[in-house]
Amino acid sequence: FVLQDFDILVVAHKVVSKAEGRIVPLSQVRPSEQATDWAAGCGKDPRLIDLALREAVRVVRMENGILITETRHGFVCANSGVDTSNVPAGYAVLLPEDPDRSAEELRKTLSNALQVQLAVVVSDTFGRPWREGLVNVAIGVAGFGPVTDYRGEPDSFGKTMRASVIASADELAGAAEIVMGKTRRVPAAIVRGFSWGANRQGSGRQLLRPASADLFR
Amino acid sequence: FVLQDFDILVVAHKVVSKAEGRIVPLSQVRPSEQATDWAAGCGKDPRLIDLALREAVRVVRMENGILITETRHGFVCANSGVDTSNVPAGYAVLLPEDPDRSAEELRKTLSNALQVQLAVVVSDTFGRPWREGLVNVAIGVAGFGPVTDYRGEPDSFGKTMRASVIASADELAGAAEIVMGKTRRVPAAIVRGFSWGANRQGSGRQLLRPASADLFR
Numbered sequence: 001f002v003l004q005d006f007d008i009l010v011v012a013h014k015v016v017s018k019a020e021g022r023i024v025p026l027s028q029v030r031p032s033e034q035a036t037d038w039a040a041g042c043g044k045d046p047r048l049i050d051l052a053l054r055e056a057v058r059v060v061r062m063e064n065g066i067l068i069t070e071t072r073h074g075f076v077c078a079n080s081g082v083d084t085s086n087v088p089a090g091y092a093v094l095l096p097e098d099p100d101r102s103a104e105e106l107r108k109t110l111s112n113a114l115q116v117q118l119a120v121v122v123s124d125t126f127g128r129p130w131r132e133g134l135v136n137v138a139i140g141v142a143g144f145g146p147v148t149d150y151r152g153e154p155d156s157f158g159k160t161m162r163a164s165v166i167a168s169a170d171e172l173a174g175a176a177e178i179v180m181g182k183t184r185r186v187p188a189a190i191v192r193g194f195s196w197g198a199n200r201q202g203s204g205r206q207l208l209r210p211a212s213a214d215l216f217r
Numbered sequence: 218f219v220l221q222d223f224d225i226l227v228v229a230h231k232v233v234s235k236a237e238g239r240i241v242p243l244s245q246v247r248p249s250e251q252a253t254d255w256a257a258g259c260g261k262d263p264r265l266i267d268l269a270l271r272e273a274v275r276v277v278r279m280e281n282g283i284l285i286t287e288t289r290h291g292f293v294c295a296n297s298g299v300d301t302s303n304v305p306a307g308y309a310v311l312l313p314e315d316p317d318r319s320a321e322e323l324r325k326t327l328s329n330a331l332q333v334q335l336a337v338v339v340s341d342t343f344g345r346p347w348r349e350g351l352v353n354v355a356i357g358v359a360g361f362g363p364v365t366d367y368r369g370e371p372d373s374f375g376k377t378m379r380a381s382v383i384a385s386a387d388e389l390a391g392a393a394e395i396v397m398g399k400t401r402r403v404p405a406a407i408v409r410g411f412s413w414g415a416n417r418q419g420s421g422r423q424l425l426r427p428a429s430a431d432l433f434r
Contacts, residue, residue: 061433068433076347078380085376088374127433128433129293129346129434131387132424132425132426133384133424134383135387136383136388155303156303157303157306159301159302159306165349166350166352167348167349167352170350171352171392171394174387175388175391175395178385207348207349207350208347209346209347214346215277216277
């Protein structure tokens with residue numbers, strides 16, 4: 001493939017995490033008592049639970065064999081994003097230390113090497129409240145603004161829109177998942193034709209809603 | 218455009234709701250005392266609040282001028298999905314009575330008229346917990362299964378995957394939003410190349426997570 005100006009490269013975090021050494025041999029994990037106790041109760045691997053707790057700043061829920069945490073990055077997700085699928089047996093992969101930094105490094109390296117204007121999204125699949133199934137979301141963003149803000153613009157009847165801020169980067173990450181799949185060994189997708197040329201600043205952190213402003217919780 | 222076999226037509230609910238007469242002249246709404254009181258406190262139109270409460274089975278949160286409800290359909294969203302953008306001044310548009318039925322009627326009508334195998338998604342943009350911005354999601358589905366279930370399949374290292382159920386219809390709805398936008402008067406998008414030929418049953422209801430199984434709440 002050939003990357004073009006104003007493409008957005010969406011990369012599954014797993015390949016980024018592996019490249020950054022965020023992969024842990026489970027044999028080296030000595031699980032805490034808390035992790036061991038809880039894992040025993042639900043038939044989980046205590047070493048994975050231990051890793052998830054270490055990546056967390058807060059346990060949101062921990063029951064029925066499901067552990068939902070808030071990670072150091074501010075993501076609320078299952079097992080702090082610690083995952084064993086699509087990694088060799090006996091290993092677990094963690095989220096990147098700083099997905100925005102990972103995205104920015106990838107953006108810089110590729111932009112320079114290929115001499116094109118690129119944006120990068122690092123993605124992961126998260127569960128969510130109220131709705132079944134996981135969706136791919138943007139955990140790291142570089143080179144473009146992750147939201148499209150229609151507030152103040154006229155709608156098609158000329159009325160000013162007041163509430164519409166779209167999390168475009170999350171929608172783009174979801175679209176990328178559709179073509180990457182889970183079993184096809186395709187860890188990246190190119191989004192072409194999304195207009196971001198005038199909007200080159202942004203981070204994944206902008207997609208984290210502060211608790212104080214979150215009436216959905 | 219020409220629809221082809223196995224295309225998925227994603228339609229913004231607004232155009233469906235309008236076609237189904239789910240559009241209300243605000244002049245005909247006599248707001249309840251509850252709606253009037255609450256609206257006064259936050260400078261909202263009491264008639265819109267009244268419509269939202271009438272569409273709801275439960276108020277999830279109601280503060281800081283934001284009303285989050287569970288609708289009769291089971292959606293948790295702002296203002297029960299009642300919306301005034303992209304409708305004529307003085308009107309509000311409600312969600313379809315039964316978005317799955319709307320999707321199925323559209324699917325049947327278009328499939329018969331064009332003699333192609335189609336699937337249909339009726340979509341709306343919803344806010345969500347934890348994350349900023351709205352994303353488009355599938356509120357009605359016809360003709361294909363809205364989730365892709367990888368459980369039991371081998372990952373790229375041959376290990377059996379255990380947790381991966383992807384809400385593909387939501388990701389497709391999000392992808393469609395990217396091309397529809399909010400101000401372009403494009404109320405539908407065609408998804409081509411998503412493999413659903415062997416997977417022709419499904420509904421938007423499948424994407425509603427029962428409260429009992431929802432540890433994210």
